[in-house]
Amino acid sequence: xVEQTLKAExxxxxxxxxxxxxxxxxxxxxKRRKVTALIGPxxxxxxxxxxxxxxxxxxxxxxxxxxxxxxxxxxxxxISRDVDPIEIRMWISMVFQKPNPFPxxxxxxxxxxxxxxxIKKKQIIDERVEKSLRGAALWDEVKDRLHNLAFDLSGxxxxxxxxxxxxATEPRILLFDEPTSALDPxxxxxxxxxxxxxxxxxTILIVTHNMQQAARVSDDTAFMYLGELVEFDRTDxxxxxxxxxxxxxxxxxxxx
Amino acid sequence: MTDIKKRIAISKFWNNSFWVAGLxxxxxxxxxxxxxxTDLFLDGAPRISYKFFTSFPSRFPEEAxxxxxxxxxxxxxxxxxMAAIPLGIAAGIYLEEYARKNWITNIIEINITNLAGxxxxxxxxxxxxxxxxxxxxxxxxLTGGLALALLILPMVIMATRExxxxxxxxxxxxxxxxxxxxxxxxxxxxxxxxxxxxxxGIIIGLSRAIxxxxxxxxxxxxxxxxxxPTSPVSAEFPFVSFKWxxxxxTVMPIQMFNxxxxxxxxxxxxxxxxxxxxLAMTLLMIGIAxxxxxxxxxxxKW
Ligand SMILES: Nc1ncnc2c1ncn2[C@@H]1O[C@H](COP(=O)(O)OP(=O)(O)O)[C@@H](O)[C@H]1O
Ligand SMILES: [Mg+2]
Numbered sequence: 001x002v003e004q005t006l007k008a009e010x011x012x013x014x015x016x017x018x019x020x021x022x023x024x025x026x027x028x029x030x031k032r033r034k035v036t037a038l039i040g041p042x043x044x045x046x047x048x049x050x051x052x053x054x055x056x057x058x059x060x061x062x063x064x065x066x067x068x069x070x071x072x073x074x075x076x077x078x079i080s081r082d083v084d085p086i087e088i089r090m091w092i093s094m095v096f097q098k099p100n101p102f103p104x105x106x107x108x109x110x111x112x113x114x115x116x117x118x119i120k121k122k123q124i125i126d127e128r129v130e131k132s133l134r135g136a137a138l139w140d141e142v143k144d145r146l147h148n149l150a151f152d153l154s155g156x157x158x159x160x161x162x163x164x165x166x167x168a169t170e171p172r173i174l175l176f177d178e179p180t181s182a183l184d185p186x187x188x189x190x191x192x193x194x195x196x197x198x199x200x201x202x203t204i205l206i207v208t209h210n211m212q213q214a215a216r217v218s219d220d221t222a223f224m225y226l227g228e229l230v231e232f233d234r235t236d237x238x239x240x241x242x243x244x245x246x247x248x249x250x251x252x253x254x255x256x
Numbered sequence: 257m258t259d260i261k262k263r264i265a266i267s268k269f270w271n272n273s274f275w276v277a278g279l280x281x282x283x284x285x286x287x288x289x290x291x292x293x294t295d296l297f298l299d300g301a302p303r304i305s306y307k308f309f310t311s312f313p314s315r316f317p318e319e320a321x322x323x324x325x326x327x328x329x330x331x332x333x334x335x336x337x338m339a340a341i342p343l344g345i346a347a348g349i350y351l352e353e354y355a356r357k358n359w360i361t362n363i364i365e366i367n368i369t370n371l372a373g374x375x376x377x378x379x380x381x382x383x384x385x386x387x388x389x390x391x392x393x394x395x396x397x398l399t400g401g402l403a404l405a406l407l408i409l410p411m412v413i414m415a416t417r418e419x420x421x422x423x424x425x426x427x428x429x430x431x432x433x434x435x436x437x438x439x440x441x442x443x444x445x446x447x448x449x450x451x452x453x454x455x456x457g458i459i460i461g462l463s464r465a466i467x468x469x470x471x472x473x474x475x476x477x478x479x480x481x482x483x484x485p486t487s488p489v490s491a492e493f494p495f496v497s498f499k500w501x502x503x504x505x506t507v508m509p510i511q512m513f514n515x516x517x518x519x520x521x522x523x524x525x526x527x528x529x530x531x532x533x534x535l536a537m538t539l540l541m542i543g544i545a546x547x548x549x550x551x552x553x554x555x556x557k558w
Contacts, residue, residue: 100424100427166433
């Protein structure tokens with residue numbers, strides 16, 4: 001069955017910021033334990049699309065979804081009004097463009113997701129914290145100073161801490177919104193390696209304006225333009241032999 | 257070349273002039289404050305003794321003390337804090353985190369800002385009508401405390417809102433993205449991260465309230481009182497009592513005013529001594545708040 005290899009699928013997805021029609025009839029399948037990249041020029045709707053997956057738009061008034069994002073294998077429509085956004089965020093976590101750790105200790109940052117899920121036993125939380133920090137390739141750097149403030153870490157470390165914080169919620173899908181745009185090249189390549197590593201455990205959706213990054217880390221790529229999906233295909237196909245002229249122009253750097 | 261040098265020299269001259277002017281202004285303030293304190297201390301310090309704290313007011317200046325006044329002030333401030341802090345913080349959180357931004361919240365916002373500037377005696381009149389006549393709390397500690405709570409409520413609300421507004425939205429989004437509810441986000445992030453700013457507002461409010469006389473006189477505090485309110489704790493069941501809330505009272509500034517308005521010089525010395533006491537109480541309050549804030553900052557750096 002197709003559904004078994006799919007983790008989620010956007011079907012005829014439309015999104016409105018009040019009167020602004022930001023996403024137009026988007027259809028994208030998200031494969032299980034693969035990395036799907038969203039590329040396209042600034043303002044084309046990548047972030048908007050990504051934030052539909054964990055219902056972040058529900059935090060602000062006048063936002064409206066239409067269509068469907070089906071989550072497999074449960075067959076739940078993520079954006080349905082009958083589905084509680086809190087429940088969706090329990091399953092689908094997000095790493096933001098700028099590292100945004102809480103002004104608390106490293107440990108407390110990672111422990112927050114489990115705590116929100118009602119886990120109280122220190123031993124279990126300790127284990128989760130270690131596992132998540134290892135998962136985010138940060139454990140060795142911070143294991144001796146777990147109770148120091150997260151703000152004392154470098155930018156790249158802070159972003160990996162944010163990844164660990166998301167991993168600690170054991171998400172089914174992990175969303176990344178240009179996670180390296182605020183980082184230097186070394187920190188960037190560390191995070192790219194990490195993303196490739198992580199797809200063994202979790203389905204990943206990543207927005208990037210860096211095409212090399214999309215080519216390096218992703219299995220599938222979606223190219224968006226002006227709120228529409230122009231082309232979706234396997235990453236190697238998109239970057240070597242795109243079927244749409246617009247895609248080709250974009251990846252060869254002729255616009256965007 | 258010389259033109260640029262000249263220009264820089266002129267800029268530097270103004271820079272230095274301003275530096276000197278700023279320094280002088282700061283010193284003027286400091287010197288004045290220092291002179292006031294010294295004067296108060298020289299006048300009042302010799303009068304401060306254990307007996308001064310444990311005696312009721314009296315017709316004889318050397319026997320008069322501030323027992324009823326400092327206990328009254330402490331209890332009134334307790335009521336003020338108990339009422340204004342939770343109400344002010346809750347209102348601030350509601351306005352920032354829950355209320356939709358529309359014309360109704362705009363009007364509320366403008367009104368709260370203006371309320372902070374209303375003369376304190378107006379709050380006294382309001383409290384007289386509301387608490388004394390309508391709710392029939394009497395001319396009591398409860399009424400006095402609530403009158404002062406009304407007075408500082410806008411300050412606590414505004415401080416809470418400012419502190420909350422300083423928290424970047426990315427922190428809220430981080431919390432929600434991990435599956436936290438609105439209340440969890442507020443309790444685990446918004447409140448802890450804004451505690452420093454809220455405490456500052458509370459300190460400013462309480463320091464203003466502790467010196468207020470007008471609203472307290474308006475609600476009918478006594479100027480001469482030779483007994484204490486009912487003790488809040490007792491040896492018999494149920495051990496705690498709230499009867500003190502309804503007892504008559506006086507406060508430090510009223511006691512001071514009472515003494516200053518007497519002709520005898522000895523009473524003026526009593527007033528200065530009470531002034532030192534009042535300053536000490538204010539500093540103690542500020543000290544406690546700074547201590548709490550310091551402890552918060554150790555865990556959370558903002
Ligand atoms: N809160 C908002 N209200 C109204 N329009 C918005 C809002 N956020 C984004 N937009 C608009 O939606 C479009 C897509 O934005 P976005 O998803 O942020 O693009 P991208 O992430 O691809 O740069 C843009 O035209 C942008 O101006
Ligand atoms: Mg974006």
